[in-house]
Amino acid sequence: MDFTLSKKHEMARQLFKDFAETEVKPMAQEVDETEHFPMDNVKKMGKYGFMGIPVPKEYGGQGCDILTYVMCVEELSKVCGTTGVIVSAHTSLCADPILTYGTEEQKKKYLPDLASGKKIGAFGLTEPGAGTDAQGVQTKAVLDGDEWVLNGSKCFITNGEVADVYIVIAYTDIVEGKKGRKVKKFSAFIVEKGTPGFSFGTKEKKMGIRGSSTYELIFQDCRIPKDALLGPQGRGFPIAMHTLDGGRIGIAAQALGIAEGALERTIEYTKERKQFGRSISAQQNTQFQLADMATKVEAAKHLVYKAAMKKQEFAEGAKVSYSVEAAMAKLYAAEVAMEVTTKAVQLHGGYGYIREYDVERMMRDAKITEIYEGTSEVQRMVISGALLK
Amino acid sequence: MKIVVCVKQVPDTKGGVKFNPDGTLDRGAMLAIMNPDDKAGLEAALRIKDETGAEVTVLTMGLPKAEEVLREAIAMGADKGILVTDRVLGGADTWATSTTLAGALRNLDYDLIITGRQAIDGDTAQVGPQISEHLDIPVISYAKDIKIEGDCVVVQRQYDDRYHVLKAKMPCLVTALSELNEPRYMTPGGIFDAYDAEITVWGRADLKDVDDANLGLSGSPTKIAKASDKVRKGAGEKVELDPDESVNYIMGKLKEKHVI
Numbered sequence: 001m002d003f004t005l006s007k008k009h010e011m012a013r014q015l016f017k018d019f020a021e022t023e024v025k026p027m028a029q030e031v032d033e034t035e036h037f038p039m040d041n042v043k044k045m046g047k048y049g050f051m052g053i054p055v056p057k058e059y060g061g062q063g064c065d066i067l068t069y070v071m072c073v074e075e076l077s078k079v080c081g082t083t084g085v086i087v088s089a090h091t092s093l094c095a096d097p098i099l100t101y102g103t104e105e106q107k108k109k110y111l112p113d114l115a116s117g118k119k120i121g122a123f124g125l126t127e128p129g130a131g132t133d134a135q136g137v138q139t140k141a142v143l144d145g146d147e148w149v150l151n152g153s154k155c156f157i158t159n160g161e162v163a164d165v166y167i168v169i170a171y172t173d174i175v176e177g178k179k180g181r182k183v184k185k186f187s188a189f190i191v192e193k194g195t196p197g198f199s200f201g202t203k204e205k206k207m208g209i210r211g212s213s214t215y216e217l218i219f220q221d222c223r224i225p226k227d228a229l230l231g232p233q234g235r236g237f238p239i240a241m242h243t244l245d246g247g248r249i250g251i252a253a254q255a256l257g258i259a260e261g262a263l264e265r266t267i268e269y270t271k272e273r274k275q276f277g278r279s280i281s282a283q284q285n286t287q288f289q290l291a292d293m294a295t296k297v298e299a300a301k302h303l304v305y306k307a308a309m310k311k312q313e314f315a316e317g318a319k320v321s322y323s324v325e326a327a328m329a330k331l332y333a334a335e336v337a338m339e340v341t342t343k344a345v346q347l348h349g350g351y352g353y354i355r356e357y358d359v360e361r362m363m364r365d366a367k368i369t370e371i372y373e374g375t376s377e378v379q380r381m382v383i384s385g386a387l388l389k
Numbered sequence: 390m391k392i393v394v395c396v397k398q399v400p401d402t403k404g405g406v407k408f409n410p411d412g413t414l415d416r417g418a419m420l421a422i423m424n425p426d427d428k429a430g431l432e433a434a435l436r437i438k439d440e441t442g443a444e445v446t447v448l449t450m451g452l453p454k455a456e457e458v459l460r461e462a463i464a465m466g467a468d469k470g471i472l473v474t475d476r477v478l479g480g481a482d483t484w485a486t487s488t489t490l491a492g493a494l495r496n497l498d499y500d501l502i503i504t505g506r507q508a509i510d511g512d513t514a515q516v517g518p519q520i521s522e523h524l525d526i527p528v529i530s531y532a533k534d535i536k537i538e539g540d541c542v543v544v545q546r547q548y549d550d551r552y553h554v555l556k557a558k559m560p561c562l563v564t565a566l567s568e569l570n571e572p573r574y575m576t577p578g579g580i581f582d583a584y585d586a587e588i589t590v591w592g593r594a595d596l597k598d599v600d601d602a603n604l605g606l607s608g609s610p611t612k613i614a615k616a617s618d619k620v621r622k623g624a625g626e627k628v629e630l631d632p633d634e635s636v637n638y639i640m641g642k643l644k645e646k647h648v649i
Contacts, residue, residue, distance in 0.1 A: 008584040011460065015575050049576040062578030072577070 016075035031211035046117015060112030077257025081365030082211035088250030094121025101231035122163035124154035160215025186236030197222030208364035255369035331379035334369035412613035426505025430565030463583035464575035480606030487519030492596030517564035
């Protein structure tokens with residue numbers, strides 16, 4: 001067991017750090033304040049391969065491992081939670097299911113443009129009446145000749161309006177379950193922007209990650225080709241759950257990055273801020289708080305990297321599940337992000353409550369990591385479900 | 390077309406500077422980066438590669454850990470890296486360094502050699518022009534723009550208040566300014582490839598047509614008597630006066646300090 005990063009991973013981390021500090025950090029406050037989607041930086045990230053890190057080279061990606069992708073989301077999120085989730089949703093929730101479940105034609109059609117950032121990806125499962133409870137999904141797909149006809153809506157979709165390629169979960173059948181109840185059977189579809197009948201609804205105004213484009217997707221008699229089906233018909237639910245397992249590692253990395261960013265700012269601030277004639281870092285309360293924050297961040301990092309390495313085993317062909325590791329990483333990293341950013345604001349005192357200081361934004365950004373791609377409660381359900389089965 | 394870019398691993402100015410007892414830099418103990426002027430030179434070479442398909446080789450002399458800058462260069466798009474490292478080459482001044490690099494370059498085919506103007510740890514700006522003398526090829530220093538025209542290179546050479554446009558037939562050597570361009574980032578896939586790539590390592594025995602008397606610390610005419618970190622200057626004095634009073638004030642200060 002080795003806790004040391006290889007030299008190539010160290011160099012990749014340095015690359016992401018340099019990019020984040022130079023290109024992303026100067027924009028972070030404005031992105032938050034104006035709810036502006038940072039398209040210029042997304043295009044730059046596309047140019048340098050950040051939008052297709054774990055996609056194999058044969059499909060135009062970088063051919064790197066999951067750990068490298070995780071470090072990218074982590075470093076971006078240290079300075080801007082919005083930018084972190086853009087890469088995470090694009091990679092884990094759109095490129096990854098196409099790579100895992102797509103036909104060769106689908107991979108060749110979509111992955112090169114996604115990996116180069118020419119196109120942006122999104123994923124639609126959540127609906128007004130269905131989040132964790134997938135059976136509440138109302139979006140329906142009916143096969144009509146050579147086309148599927150989609151009707152329904154999706155809400156809270158990350159990269160909603162800016163994306164070009166969407167993975168959409170809809171029910172395609174209703175069967176009788178074990179206890180005689182009606183059970184919906186779901187399927188996954190690839191839907192392209194501009195398809196007639198596919199439009200956007202409300203843009204959500206959010207507490208945090210305010211630059212990310214969160215929209216409602218509306219499907220009204222939206223006709224997509226028969227071969228837009230992703231994976232086997234009726235297997236949409238396991239595809240969605242497996243996709244979310246991967247997505248949770250991305251969000252865990254985002255949470256980890258936000259926590260690390262807040263810790264770094266707080267260390268700097270407490271050294272500079274003087275009260276009673278000395279810097280507040282000389283106070284034992286500050287020292288103990290920082291020690292606790294750093295210890296939890298380190299523990300979160302180990303869980304996140306472990307989950308990334310487990311998913312890597314899967315990516316290399318091993319028949320392993322990384323569901324529990326992903327749930328633990330997301331649960332812990334998200335709660336650490338919330339705790340660390342809250343303490344960071346507290347240690348900044350009044351300045352921590354002012355928008356000019358990054359930790360104010362980081363605390364707002366941290367909250368969503370406990371909610372999306374499965375709340376902390378859902379992660380506990382996943383973990384305990386595996387323990388008690 | 391073949392381009393060789395000479396790069397140097399230098400201490401990161403954000404880190405502390407540490408010295409050996411003999412006054413030379415203790416490079417192993419410091420954070421290290423690719424010298425900024427050299428990186429601009431590499432970017433210029435990579436842009437020529439993007440346009441013409443030129444082959445870009447990166448050459449460095451240094452400790453074994455200097456291979457990091459070669460891998461960084463490969464991750465940016467260079468084709469191969471050569472590290473010249475040998476204990477007998479350590480402690481070299483500009484003369485011994487240029488002799489060593491010229492000895493390595495004699496083994497290579499090249500149309501264009503690009504070096505940085507100067508390294509941020511020595512600031513001499515001597516190694517590039519010295520290499521051209523050793524190899525008996527033309528040199529154009531302080532390049533703020535490099536273009537290829539047929540078998541010639543056309544360079545804008547920076548001066549204080551203007552630039553000169555110079556044209557030289559290749560093979561030739563150009564020294565690059567960091568203002569030349571904005572170097573590209575590496576790509577994650579490029580980094581993975583760079584760590585799979587083999588770095589060619591040469592020692593003293595691989596250098597062509599060089600004399601031991603011109604190598605390493607013993608072959609360096611420059612002897613360092615004493616080296617020290619930058620001495621911090623105190624805060625200056627700021628006064629707000631009208632122009633005439635300012636002149637009188639400055640003259641008074643200069644006389645007071647016996648400068649004039």
